[in-house]
Amino acid sequence: MPKLLISLAILYLLVLVKSHSKPKILENNYAISIYDMSKLIDYEHYLLNILQKFANALQKRVDTLEYYLEMTDYDREKNLAEDPIKHFRITRRLHSDYVNWVWFMEEQPWGTLVKDIIAIAPEMPTLKDVEEAIRGLRLIQWTYSLPTAEMAKGVLQDIHHNTSLDGMQCITIARHMVNYKDFIRAKEWLMVGLKMYEADEEIEYIYSQLGMPLVDFYELFVEIQDELGSRYLAMSELQLAIKNWPEKVSLQRALSRLKMNIRIGKEPAEKKNKSKRVYKKCCSSECRPTAKLYCLYKTTSSYFLRLAPLKMELLSLDPYMVLFHDVVSDKDIVSIRNLTKGKLARTVTVSKDGNYTEDPDRTTKGTWLVENNALIQRLSQLTQDMTNFDIHDADPFQVLNYGIGGFYGIHFDFLEDAELDNFSDRIATAVFYLSDVPQGGATIFPKLGLSVFPKKGSALLWYNLDHKGDGDNRTAHSACPTVVGSRWVMTKWINEREQIFRRPCLTSI
Incomplete structure (x- = not known):
């Protein structure tokens, strides 16, 4: 199955899950204990197995449709039905087959899979877990002076681990760095994530469905540049974004804020210098x-x-x-x-x-x-x-x-x-x-x-x-x-x- 089709299948199943009533989420505090985080590995394997079953079921339905299209000689049937055999074939299909195809398309055999995902929803990490995990990464980066691009590749203290971050994860970190007023690292994480985003043409639709469209990258970039004092660069990027997404109201609001900051000469965010040389040296x-x-x-x-x-x-x-x-x-x-x-x-x-x-x-x-x-x-x-x-x-x-x-x-x-x-x-x-x-x-x-x-x-x-x-x-x-x-x-x-x-x-x- 093509990579994009699998991704779309997963997205569709997640939308189905989201449409159901939300169960109460427990506060498990996963990010503050590696031992408890081992549970998340089991949950993810469980979830991925369900998504694979869903993708297989969806692929089976796609295969069925494609086989039927081959049976009908779809390309050649566009010609006018002049002979009785062809006339009968078309008449029978329109009378019988397409009613069944409507039922086929309306049927959702993955309802059980959706329920299986909802069953473990209370055990899923909360926003607080995500924030604490990012705070942990930020502490690691600050304490051990790790380059952002290397961390994204899974290189920690010159040791390459068999893992890496994707563009969406880098952007998520950048957003939270802004919340911590760490605008320099926020910019670094944003640029690394944007580079990954632009490297895959098929990923934009998936990111949009997962709540992170390309326009959000521009908004975050403008906010960071504004705070760092690079306001004319921010203005240039913002005007480009407005040209591409004129219906986006938040861009117009960002433009108004940026113009005001330029007019009043708002001071850039203060660069915090917490050297703590002994602390960093002895931790390393x-x-x-x-x-x-x-x-x-x-x-x-x-x-x-x-x-x-x-x-x-x-x-x-x-x-x-x-x-x-x-x-x-x-x-x-x-x-x-x-x-x-x-x-x-x-x-x-x-x-x-x-x-x-x-x-x-x-x-x-x-x-x-x-x-x-x-x-x-x-x-x-x-x-x-x-x-x-x-x-x-x-x-x-x-x-x-x-x-x-x-x-x-x-x-x-x-x-x-x-x-x-x-x-x-x-x-x-x-x-x-x-x-x-x-x-x-x-x-x-x-x-x-x-x-x-x-x-x-x-x-x-x-x-x-x-x-x-x-x-x-x-x-x-x-x-x-x-x-x-x-x-x-x-x-x-x-x-x-x-x-x-x-x-x-x-x-x-």
Whole structure:
């Protein structure tokens, strides 16, 4: 079947689906967890199988029509029916066949297929998912300084992945870049998408049916050029668009806005310069302090460690920070992940007024491991051996999975003064890495110029409080955007209250 015919078949089926009543859409927050996004692969395969069945059914009907046209000698039957045989053939067809063809054309044998698609509609991604996915791509591009054209081809940090974006997807990204006031990158994405659009003559009709006609490209281009200050170029393109689509009212409105901006001399959008050189550098490559630190075996926390010492890499003495290697087995990691099945939910943060709210700087799903089974007891003992702290009254383990460009903005783990009224402060944090991350996903401490990339089975420990028991601002840290891979971590916050005899506060040192 020709490519265009398949595309039109898919479009027709989608129109049929759209014409039915819309079911309630659930908020699944797919974009903030790679683990949950795996469900979308199954849904897409399910949908594509339905569309293929529809295309096959449509092709069968096309084949039937074409075969009938061949039977009728369509080209030769245009001559006047002078002989009785030809006269009978035409008369019989007009009397009998075409009534049946009307029924054939009115019949819609794909009604069941439409219902099958509607059945999974509540599980489909929402506009919020699309926006969060694009925000993740934007963070990846900004953090790792990736060229737009290369990203569209599936090249991330000089590694070519077996994927790419089409023109429609590039334009969608450009639209959302405008919403973020990132007009320079919006222009880059728009031009890449437009180049793809123009390269395929057959695609224009399909794009129009999917809600993205060529005129929308012009409107977006004019808006971007207007914001960047290139208003006479915008005027030239807009006048061309009006000539081609004179009935488009939105173009006339855009023309009025553009003339007003030229007349009043509206200032171009300010170019935001957020260098954050240390952040970008340490997210892109491993950063370590220049001090001569070392590795050792930890054997002193318990008698058991004398038989099975922990491999420890000292990263910083002040504030204290160490990286333990090979402390969680693959078997335990599988068991930990199994405990999270069906429990992952969008993580929230506590606002200053004490309410739990979604944080745009935290794109992840997580769950607390409140079980008290043998695995949790073993992990708790491991944490106590690693830290030499009493963790009997510590918070439960929290398992997190990050999504597209998943990251956690720069923050502290110690609590604000207002929060300390109800909680004990967090003297230390232990982060267990439950997966390797091929690209991105480092834990970074910008003020220390230090970053740690996830290595499956390792654990990072640092102190959040100084010797006086005050929050140490140097421990501000962030999870860099994940470029490729699924970032799984397990966090343990250790409370200060139980450590009075293990690490007493000092007024001076």
